[in-house]
Amino acid sequence: MQAQNLELAIDSIRIRFGSQALTRAAELPPPRPWPSGTAVDRLTGIGGLPRGRLALFTGNGTCGKLSLGLSLLAGATREFAHAMVIDGGGFDPWTLTSFSPELGALTVVRAPAPEIAGEAAATLARAGAGFLLLMCEIPEHWLGPLESGANRSGTVVVGVIDAPSRALAHASSFSLGFSRSDWIWERGQLVGLRASARCVKNRVAPPLSETELEIRYPLSAQPLTDYTPRINEAPIQVIEMESCASAVV
């Protein structure tokens, strides 16, 4: 009886709003990638960060996740009309300048409370912001609206969080775990770090890829014409695992 009622409801919606008003999950198209031009594109397995999904960069302490996040954000400001940062308190916009962002497309939402962060993220994802960088935890009850909003509008959502909550980790479709392997010193000065980025969860392609990143810190102000990407993929060592087991967090 319930199945009949459901079919009837589906029929009525299709009659009233067209055959495309409801789509079965199995008929939905695969996630479209946003090619960021960074090493992450290869790690996702689809040639870019998945649009409409939540990607997470995690790792303890200084391990390069924020630098990579800022690099993506700067790229997004050049490609999207709106690139947003949901800042829980640790975002310094001037650290972004070395990545040559298009500041006119950047908006920072200062969220003193997780509730504000959650609502802002869900609202902006639903409205269709091109890129969303989450710099703080999102309360569990906002993850559903955030996911569905991003899914509808195709927003690229990237979270940069040391240790995400179980709910956030579960909501993500793609997770990269960062760990610092070495500092880079030149002439006695700290100029960067080497980190390994390992895909620990991937719902859009087979998981388990890994790479080494070399991240150079900006040492001085640099004209835009001299801009060079500061995150390089170090001698790439892709570790192919033998078994392709699921890596759901």
Added chain:
Amino acid sequence: MRVCCGLTAHLELARRPDLYGTPVIVGRWDEHVVAASEETSAFGVLHGMALRQAEHLCPQATFVLPDEEAVVRIRELIAAALYDLAPVVEVRDEGIAWLDLSGVTNPGQSIRAARHRLLRAIGREPRLGLAPGPFSARLAAARARPGRLLRVADAREFLAALPSRELPLDAEQRERLDLLGLRTLGAVASVGPRELESQLGRDGRHAVLLARGLEPDQLDAWRPPLFTSAHRQFGEPVEDREALLFVARALCGDLADELGLRGAGAKHVRVRLIFDSTESEKRESIVRHPLSSATELFGLIGSWIKEWQPRAPIAELWIDLPVLEAAGRRQLRLWAGGDGSSEEVTAALERLQERFGDVIWQPLPA
């Protein structure tokens, strides 16, 4: 076109289900009969006759004053109940509900559901007719037993034997048809439209088309009202802001439920505080991105109430949503991937700014 007609008693009679089974006549004194129950037809009471005459014919009937507002409410209730069963639904005060089932994949299920919903709304089993158009469907329903469906495949064949008084003509025109010897719809159908037009004017042409089963009339689709509001009257006037916020949150929840049922979103929000002295204060805003959930509504309204300084204790709180965005547009937007427009993002930012204050920061290019 495939139209199902559910026929119930006049909606004036549906106001008094306690009088079902007894003769009831609805009308104002010195005026005409607005509605009469089936039980009065045996006494010769007809719709439209003088009430004095009806009383003379059936003195034992219960006489009820008409209530147009109540009828409108019942009509809206029935239309809303049938709205999701077919793309086009029309309900009339005479107790006629039409559903255009063209394109419905499982019309049988829709008809069964319509029967149950009409029964629940009116309290009596409807008569059901299924035919190629509204006119033939209504006549089929009138000839069905309560709770049963009469299906008509060939409208012209079905109509041919029926009396011509079923045509929507006034008494004078009917008399003229009678004088012309056109006593059945079959006879009317055999006359050319122009010929009857020369006798009865445009109604004559229309009558021929109806009698031929050509169904010249289209259904007038019911649309959900695009206005909604909720209010709460306080026993004692309220001064406490927390109490006001509590009530506002509950009202937002009620409105969000209603919006959810309609699949609509509010484009315009208005809050009114009515004081004990019947004076009032109001605040309203047009939102660029429609609000539909309780959180969104309370986000805006709560922020207003938090900073509101009413000049007197509040006796009543009203939340009006005068302009709603219709369901269709929202549904289309729901599945149109990647359509986030710059305007919508800007509107979302404005809304966040309004809710949380100075949280948005946009670095300007150097």
